[in-house]
Amino acid sequence: MLQQVAATSHATAAEPARNAKVALLAELLRGLGPEDLPAAVSLLSGESRRMRVGVGPAALRTLPPPAAGPELGIAETERALRTLAAVQGPGSQAERQRLLGELFSRATAEEQAFLRAVLGGELRQGALDAVMGDAVAKAAGVPVAEVRRALMFRGSAAAVAVAAMEGGAPALRAFGLELGRPVRPMLAASAPDVAAALERVRPAALEWKLDGIRVQVHRDGDRVGVFTRSLDDITARVPEVVEAALALPVRSAVLDGEVLALGPDGRPRPFQETAARTASRQDVQALRERVPLSVFFFDLLHLDGADLLDRPGEQRFEALTALLPAELRVPRLVTAEDGAALAFFGDALAHGHEGVVVKDPATPYAAGRRGAGWIKVKPRHTLDLVVLAVEWGSGRRQGLLSNLHLGARADGAEGLPDGLGEWVMLGKTFKGLTDEMLAFQTRELLEREVDRDSWVVRVRPELVVEVAFDGLQRSPRYPSGLALRFARVLRYREDKGPDEADTITTVRALAAQEGL
Numbered sequence: 001m002l003q004q005v006a007a008t009s010h011a012t013a014a015e016p017a018r019n020a021k022v023a024l025l026a027e028l029l030r031g032l033g034p035e036d037l038p039a040a041v042s043l044l045s046g047e048s049r050r051m052r053v054g055v056g057p058a059a060l061r062t063l064p065p066p067a068a069g070p071e072l073g074i075a076e077t078e079r080a081l082r083t084l085a086a087v088q089g090p091g092s093q094a095e096r097q098r099l100l101g102e103l104f105s106r107a108t109a110e111e112q113a114f115l116r117a118v119l120g121g122e123l124r125q126g127a128l129d130a131v132m133g134d135a136v137a138k139a140a141g142v143p144v145a146e147v148r149r150a151l152m153f154r155g156s157a158a159a160v161a162v163a164a165m166e167g168g169a170p171a172l173r174a175f176g177l178e179l180g181r182p183v184r185p186m187l188a189a190s191a192p193d194v195a196a197a198l199e200r201v202r203p204a205a206l207e208w209k210l211d212g213i214r215v216q217v218h219r220d221g222d223r224v225g226v227f228t229r230s231l232d233d234i235t236a237r238v239p240e241v242v243e244a245a246l247a248l249p250v251r252s253a254v255l256d257g258e259v260l261a262l263g264p265d266g267r268p269r270p271f272q273e274t275a276a277r278t279a280s281r282q283d284v285q286a287l288r289e290r291v292p293l294s295v296f297f298f299d300l301l302h303l304d305g306a307d308l309l310d311r312p313g314e315q316r317f318e319a320l321t322a323l324l325p326a327e328l329r330v331p332r333l334v335t336a337e338d339g340a341a342l343a344f345f346g347d348a349l350a351h352g353h354e355g356v357v358v359k360d361p362a363t364p365y366a367a368g369r370r371g372a373g374w375i376k377v378k379p380r381h382t383l384d385l386v387v388l389a390v391e392w393g394s395g396r397r398q399g400l401l402s403n404l405h406l407g408a409r410a411d412g413a414e415g416l417p418d419g420l421g422e423w424v425m426l427g428k429t430f431k432g433l434t435d436e437m438l439a440f441q442t443r444e445l446l447e448r449e450v451d452r453d454s455w456v457v458r459v460r461p462e463l464v465v466e467v468a469f470d471g472l473q474r475s476p477r478y479p480s481g482l483a484l485r486f487a488r489v490l491r492y493r494e495d496k497g498p499d500e501a502d503t504i505t506t507v508r509a510l511a512a513q514e515g516l
Helices: 002-014 018-030 035-043 072-087 091-107 109-120 130-142 144-154 158-171 195-202 240-246 269-279 284-290 312-322 338-350 435-445 504-513
Strands: 187-192 204-209 213-220 223-230 253-259 293-303 332-335 354-361 370-377 381-392 400-409 423-429 449-452 456-459 464-469 471-474 482-485 488-492
Touching: 002 018, 002 035, 002 109, 002 449, 018 035, 018 130, 018 269, 035 072, 035 130, 035 158, 072 091, 130 144, 130 158, 144 158, 158 312, 195 204, 195 338, 195 370, 204 312, 213 240, 213 269, 213 293, 223 240, 240 253, 240 284, 240 293, 269 293, 269 471, 293 312, 332 338, 338 354, 338 400, 370 482, 381 423, 381 435, 381 504, 400 435, 400 464, 400 504, 423 482, 423 504, 435 449, 435 456, 435 488, 464 482, 471 504, 482 504
Parallel strands: 187 370
Antiparallel strands: 204 332, 204 354, 213 223, 213 253, 253 293, 354 370, 381 400, 381 456, 381 464, 400 423, 449 456, 464 488, 471 482
């Protein structure tokens, strides 16, 4: 029953120790039948969220009361989510709401909280990817390394779980790189600055970190597939990338890179222009003329029948250099000198890019993992903003105030809508909040409540929070026309009053530096 999955998710979220989380999940997996096993893993690992069911926060605010007792099956629930994902065309919003209501009316309170977290992307039990892989290994009695490698190639925890439980290690070893099936991309850890990254890796290969869409390109003869970081197929939307791949003198290749829109001066256009272009399925040729895309590659995973993932990074890049012209490669520098590395970092920023990725030349391609072999370094922006409102959390944050509405002081700035008042909203975030912060803000913000609806509590603008973010983007959603990108909470500034918060003038100056 789904109740088992929801209860295990809740217990796993409450357990701080990784080994204990793994044990709880493994115990659940061992007791499931062949139909329920992949469905449970899909729900717990976040794969259900990646189905793009088309259900946003607004749809989850008005739902029927919970069922008195458990009746939903695990596989039945997964099928219901797939049905939701398949709804398209006129009337789809109303049909999704109807199906969602039917599903939630049969769910207990604990199951509803679990489904809210799954659909809202707030599943916090630590079971996503790595922990789930370890749980599959424990449940099946196979080496963790075999599961991780299978996950790297297959990209689906549910499929790997079935193989491990039914066929053991031999079934896992059958997974390999397949042309046309994307592998999970290798991820980078973070460092606060270049010097800190070089303390971990020296000598290092530094590459510009481009502000675009991560793509994995598969070439197999005359066939080309282009996939995103989340393994979505966007081949039809990016003909420029397809043409670049077909022009290469190879029979087969798998390349890792970044696609982005550049302006006439060669600097990147705002990120949302790249995102909108790669997301659109309509009239691609007309879009191409208005917002042409460029692609830059930094890794080569397969070449003419040979897999390169296990080779050192420097060998893979040598093969990439031999294959690609310079205009298709990300700029790169290998050095052990702090001065040269800092100059390269500054050059990347001067060209409008995000920063650099510092790589160990000896590291293999660890697909789907965030290891020490790659380290990203970006200049961190911070602002002191005021909390204007806050949304109730779900999942493990049920009963706590979670998603913060953040605002800067208007400070008499020109060009803002009339009647806006003293504060200008710049976005929302629930990222970076510890359990202590959640408890603190729930207590403090409820004391400052001025009114609420079923989802949002509006508060007196008194609490100042320090927020880190990766940059700004244009946004028609907010009165200033600007929004924070990837905002996360660093700390509450109890030493500051709202009159000391940053102003919209400061935010606009930063936007101007970024070319917005």
